[in-house]
Amino acid sequence: MLDFILGHYAYWFTLVLLVIGLYGMMMKKNLVKKLIGMTIFQVSIIIFYVSSAVKWGATVPILKDTDIEKVHHGIVDTISTAKYINPLPHTLMLTAIVVGVATTGVAFALVISIYKRYKTLEEPELLKRMKKEDDIDSDK
């Protein structure tokens, strides 16, 4: 039982963060608060992947000089992979971080455009003003 908890506790904390972000995105009515919820959601996914890539007693995935010499002189045949953590999720998450930054930038540009046009950022008020403009346009 203790082994099971120790092996999985990090995933549970990450899931708490994910649910907080999801709640913010769905339940808040201000547009900026929804965007903050989206950012928290993305960060929790990144933390989940990176924290699933560790191994017991292993170190950063940069080859140490002693291992290189051993392979070079022919003492050991291959590099022991149990001493370096899995580098593949780290690589994929670098891309994910930059994509998150780009999405947040575009989202804020859209929020600024909406504010310039309708002068409000609360969602019920925004829907009312959009309906009013539609009615005026269709009456013409």
Next chain:
Amino acid sequence: MIYAASGLPTRGDPNAPANREKSAAGSQGAAFYYVQNAKKDAHTDNMVTVILADYRGYDTLGEETVIYTAGLICFLLLRKRKKESTP
């Protein structure tokens, strides 16, 4: 969701399915191959950079296109026009 996370393999296990030499279907495991052959193929100590720029360089190209497109969107949405822009 907590039930789903409990089904994941134990964190930190060097024999987890992601880290093995041959996957369940019998083909080569990716992470094992990258750790073994990064130094031989590119004379570089840092495995993460080799994967990002050499083995998976196409993904990095797509990702640069994503951030370039985002910059272009911001540029086109928000520049000042010569006449008054709000209708």
Next chain:
Amino acid sequence: MTRKDDNPIISLVSRSVSPFIMLYALYVIFHGHYSPGGGFQGGTMLAAAVLLVRLAAGSEVSQLQFKKSWGTPLGSIGVLIYFSTGLVAMLLGGNFLDYQFLPLGGHADAIRGWGILFVEIGVGLAVMGILVAIYDDLLEGDPD
């Protein structure tokens, strides 16, 4: 938006520290082979050095360091560097982005190391240009 004659200490310290941040960011890009780092990390640090002066010292002073109109062309140059490395490798015989066929001398493995360096420089420049351009575009209509 920023009142630059509010606090001279912040303005002076940020203007003095910014070149050192840029130097460290260049170190991070070029030592991506031997220590953690690489293109994306160094590019973000370069953008942070420019944005620090923009936030702390007002927008007229920071135009002297990095003009507003330089952001998007720098991003385009970064993407062009990446593409041209791949195209040169394709024109000289191999597949797209196969770094062995670049016209540098040496062992095939060492050429792959140099190809990684070119690609990381391209990525760093692109990320820096685009992040500063997004910040400047978000502040477009604000009178200072």
